[in-house]
Amino acid sequence: MDLRHLATLDAVASEGTFGRAAERLGYTQSAVSQQVAALERSVGGAVFDRPGGPRPVRLTPLGEVVLAHGREMLARARATEDAVERFKAGEGRVDIGTFQSVTNVILPAVVSQILTEHPRADIRLFEEETDQPSADGLDLVFFDGRLTGDVEQTKILDDPYALVARRGQFPEGPVPLQALHGAAMVAQPPICDQARVERVYADAGVAPLIVFRTADNRGVISMVRAGMGLAVMPRLALDALTDLSTHELEPALSPREIYLAWQANRTLSPLATRVIELAVSSAERL
Template sequence: MGIINFPYGGTLTTPLWARLDLRHFVTLGQVARSGSFTEAAAELGYTQSAVSQQIRRLESVIKHRVINRSVGGKSVSLTPAGRVLLRHAESLTATLQRAATDIEALSSGSAGILRVGCYESVGAHLIPSVLAGYQKQFPRVQVVLTELPDDGELLDRVERHDLDLTFVVFPLPDGPFETQALLRDPYVLVAASHSPVASSVGPIDLDENTDLPLMSYGELRSAHTIETRLGRPAYRDRVVFRSNHNSTLLSLAAQGYAAAVMPWLGIDHSRDDLCVRQLAKVSPRIVGIAWHRNRPLSDAASGFIHESRVAASELEARMTETLGFEY
């Protein structure tokens, strides 16, 4: 391969990142995808010599070869340094594409795509009301929903800029997030309508009902576990079944298998084979919405947050009326 002499780009005091050119990343990504300088040039609207020149300049700046060229230069492959830069090139290209989409939306009014993360309970009880108001204000915005059981995974997608907003449960893990609290969602005990729990009076104290088998959510962020919410690590041994599907927990509770500790939003309140009881000494979860602090909110995103606050306020008022107890 021989020895390559790389001239220094910039001055000795200029940091490497400041000498990198965004165009070089885009070119590297296209060369890697097409496997050829000729095809990359055609896709980018450059001449082949311009593509070669940009790759040479990139190699000059980082002082590493990024492309292995075959004999005759008809095909290429990435070096280890090239593969490292390619990961960043793909991320930068995706960010540029999203930025272009945002700018186009601003240019054409409130239009485009808004990507929102959610989980089952807010999807069933909150989002329909949010969308009803939102679509009147932003009829040209397409809201694309992503549902996952764990809001930790949704936050990861916000951090990677794969989502614009996501519904969350407080407290949040560390990360580059801004948040807006929306509503309090009380934890309750759900059991079969024919169970002894249904005929008991007053809030249920789980510490006083040690023989009551429990069900709760599966592997999620620790903020969601029954042990964390109730501040009782020993409850881990009382949980006989875990599932991230509300319908599964409710059906098993109705059958009498065990009682489920769930948030109010996770319950199908039309079922008459279940009873819902207040839990003593259990704080409600706080449902909110989060976004990346380093990405300015578009008008479409700000509008969605506003409609979420309106819908959440109305829903919390209905919950208070339905529950019949303070929480």
């Protein structure tokens, strides 16, 4: 059955005459008659008793059945149209894979802006420290490096590294990379970009003594503060360290590259597209 025919049935039943239904729908009366006739052909019987003259038409028993179910179909159609319009306007759900630095520094501004623009948006964040995340089942994924597989991705930020030490441990200015040889260090697990950093150490003949590993950025900083060792951390992972000192390394480590990825050959929702725009602009401000 055509939804237009059901809408016409509903209008005639509500208004009582074909003429008033035509005014309500913006049709001619003959168009209303044609649509009712088409509906009656599709259901195989009359949906209205037509007494003639000024008296209102009445639903037949078949018409009552068709109207009851037809109104349910019209309500579902209106709900679908509303959901589609809200989706196009940026509502709906977006699932985002993230990691600590992005969660703490980039995403707060992004999430806040999205919820300001679209208060009914459903944002889901999934944080996992893994060597190579998957975009399967997610709309967007942040990662500190290029993702492999069937994905599209854009680099949003170069995040330089800094040596973190207790105040007075080194003079101001750059610190030679060789100063890390044999030094006690607190570090993250050797996954993601940390693995690359440690290969740079090895290639330079630098072998620090790793005394503690943790995926918690604050845990690393806390142990440096306690005097357990030095740390080499990306700038995005560092809050204002008023009681610690930061130094460039010489030669400098190449920065970690933060990417935003999504499944290739997949149409992104307006909400996911807006998240990309805001993440890029937030990274640019950094």
